[in-house]
Amino acid sequence: MNDFAITVADIEAAASRLKGHIRRTPLLTSPFLDEIAGRKVFVKPECLQHTGSFKARGAWSAVSALAPDLRRKGVIAFSSGNHAQGVAWAAKMHGAPAVIIMPSDAPALKIANTRAYGAEVVLYDRLTEDRDQIGTEMAEARGLTLVKPFDEPMVIAGQGTTGLEIAEQAAEAGIAKADVLVCCGGGGLTSGIALALADKAPGLRARPVEPEGFDDVTRSLAAGSIQRNESMGGSICDAIVTPQPGNLTFPIMSALCGPGLTVTDDEALSGVAEAFLRLKIVAEPGGAVALAAALTRKHEIEGDSVVAVVSGGNVDPAMFAKALQTIGK
Amino acid sequence: MNDFAITVADIEAAASRLKGHIRRTPLLTSPFLDEIAGRKVFVKPECLQHTGSFKARGAWSAVSALAPDLRRKGVIAFSSGNHAQGVAWAAKMHGAPAVIIMPSDAPALKIANTRAYGAEVVLYDRLTEDRDQIGTEMAEARGLTLVKPFDEPMVIAGQGTTGLEIAEQAAEAGIAKADVLVCCGGGGLTSGIALALADKAPGLRARPVEPEGFDDVTRSLAAGSIQRNESMGGSICDAIVTPQPGNLTFPIMSALCGPGLTVTDDEALSGVAEAFLRLKIVAEPGGAVALAAALTRKHEIEGDSVVAVVSGGNVDPAMFAKALQTIGK
Known part of the structure; x- marks a missing residue:
């Protein structure tokens, strides 16, 4: 047992309450993404969730x-x-x-x-x-x-249902071992997924992905204690910019997650563009950082397969047009 | 019995061959689309299918x-x-x-x-x-x-598997009666869906949707005989511009489909924009005409619910950017 804020039983209870109300998003693939990443890429498109995010x-x-x-x-x-x-x-x-x-x-x-x-x-x-x-x-x-955005047990439990689905879908796809890259702000989604995977798919390891300059979770995991971001403004990844990891989410991530990854704003925009081109889904920049890492951090990721959660798609048209302009450049 | 090129048994046989290889696309909804359309809108996003189309x-x-x-x-x-x-x-x-x-x-x-x-x-x-x-x-x-694009029994049977899924998903969603709007070129998808629905969900009626000026199927259904388009170029809906309905698809559509609908290029672009904004999916103009009709042809559609198939999402970035520019105008 552990001293975490929630257990996998809380996630399963949340899954029961969510049943029939929340979409079970699919696990998408594209041979083009596999080629770019140098391994099989599986994308969990939570942008297709109700309200456009997990x-x-x-x-x-x-x-x-x-x-x-x-x-x-x-x-x-x-x-x-x-x-x-x-x-x-x-x-x-x-x-x-x-x-x-x-x-x-x-x-x-x-x-x-x-x-x-x-x-x-x-x-x-x-x-x-x-x-x-x-x-x-x-x-x-x-x-x-x-209702706090991440440092709240019932919220973490709800986000963790994404991890239950990934565990089931990975088993169906024959993925026994993979890094599961998660767009990370305060760590609600990442910690929830980490808990679910640790119980249901121990070969799968959650790893937070953040924008460069707003990598509080990555630095906190490396330091073993909660670190803050110096700034809160200036990122195009508005969805995942938070001051620091949560008091409830950090111990979970610290115990269960692999090292964090960071990507630049330009890489996040390219992730948006690849999601458009290859998967026909709309990702927001902050929702595309995990896919961007899967495509660009070949040597920092382990295994023949990688799972990337696209966490949201609520992007203004002008920002999306900017991402489209990266195509072919 | 009928004299059609295929029967629902051919569609079910195709479904068996497709199992495990083709994605079962979800049925997406948005309260914002319901408000625009004045009825419940259910979208079958075949843009999420392998290769980006049905x-x-x-x-x-x-x-x-x-x-x-x-x-x-x-x-x-x-x-x-x-x-x-x-x-x-x-x-x-x-x-x-x-x-x-x-x-x-x-x-x-x-x-x-x-x-x-x-x-x-x-x-x-x-x-x-x-x-x-x-x-x-x-x-x-x-x-x-x-392998002909539409006037080929095994192709029609494969496209018809979309209709089997719609029948099942409509039943799960409690939709007993609705128009099912289908982006229509030569009629492979429309006729396949029509056959599946006639057998599995007789309260659901397939209706072809075409771009204005390239409405050969709509005019053929109205005339009771195959009519040709006068021109083949100049539409942004390239995916669904064909000279005329097929010799195999037309009799099926004539027997089983409701009247055709047409939308303008501008309406198709607005359909692309609404799919982006509300569903976070990437539609191409020709793949968005059915959704566009669902949103703009309130008085030509029957029932409290409408199903619209988004048939594909293989759109060039420049065309998609053009669709984004319609937002807020």
Whole structure:
């Protein structure tokens, strides 16, 4: 046994609550990606999930686990956009009110979608304001339950259902041993997948992938203690920029994950372009870093196969057009 | 019984040959699409199929049905690109040589991919040359088996497996009655789906969707006899521009399909944009006409639900960027 915030039983319980509400995303392949990567590439396209990212899993898990009287009062979340949409969607589907606190520089599409899911959106300045403080104060004032984006057991359990599916799909595809590359912000998805794989597919090893300059998890894993990012702005990978790994997610990642990987913004954009060209899926830059690493970090990855999670696809058209311009260059 | 080229038993036999080789694509939804369409919209994303279009189904069906000695000699196909890639891929997976005859104005991506799948590509002029004649002559000269793009029983049977999946997935989603809109060129996919639905989901009705000015199937269904397009060039929906419905596909569509629908090039581009924004999938213009019709032809469609097949996603980056520019306008 361990002292982690959750166990694989929590992930399986979340999977039961999610059943029929969350899409079981497929495992996609392309001979062209295999050729680029020098090994078999399997992509888990969570951009095809409801709300366009894996965040719908954790949000549904958290909202569905609430006691009915708490759920009726409503939930609150703070997020750069994907968790926002996930919580807004899950709340709406449960008939619960939702307040979402979003950075004012989040992609317009994510803000608009969060509002369209019926949530009340409160904007804040990512560089000067503390979203945790804003969220906590509003939660207390209105009796809302705070659904944290990653450092929350029921959220980690929900994200971990991605890992249960990868374990099953890898077995079906005959993959006994592989690195599973996961786009990583605060570590909710990475730690959830790591827990599920450790139990269900011990030959598969989760590894976080981050943008260069925002590699808090990679450095934390290397140091053996939580490290912070120096800056919070300036990355095109807005979905996965967080100050530091979570207090709940870090011990899990530290015990179960392989070393982190980092990619440049240009490599993330090329990952978006390859996902477009080869898989016909729409990835956002932060959702493409794991695929980018699979394609460009040949010598840092082990095994004949690699699994890359494309974690989200909520990208503004202008940014996507920029990624398309990398094709053929 | 009927006098059609194939029966649902042929489609089921094709499904058995395709099992494990073809992706069972999901049925995607978005509350945003429902709002635009004024009814529940279910999208079958065949752009996520191997080779980026449903054509992989018919190609696998045809190549797998060949006698081994014929298969060893190789296959030949003529196609604007998606059938080309499907046949090249299916041949390669079966270890058979493939010659593909493509129009010189086909998207560069489709030509490059067909070559990358190992096929020998022969280009011809779509406006002045007869691809049927070129194909037949090469087939005879080299002992290759011609795999026609649509007017071929085993190809129709393979495309019809899409209809078997729609029937099952509609039942799971509780859809008892709906129009099933299908992007239509020569009618292979439309007739295959129509046959499958007539047997497995009689409340679902297949309807072809075409680009304005290239509506040979729509006019043929209305007239009760095969009508030709006046022109073959000038559409952005290259994937579904054919001279006329097939001799095998037309009787099936005439007996089983509802009336055809047409959309403009601008509407097709908006369909591409909505697929990007709402479903995170990459559709080509010709592959988006059914979704475009679902979103814009509210009063020509019957029922509370509509199913739209997104038939392919092999689109050049420049054309996709053009579709993105329609967003917010």
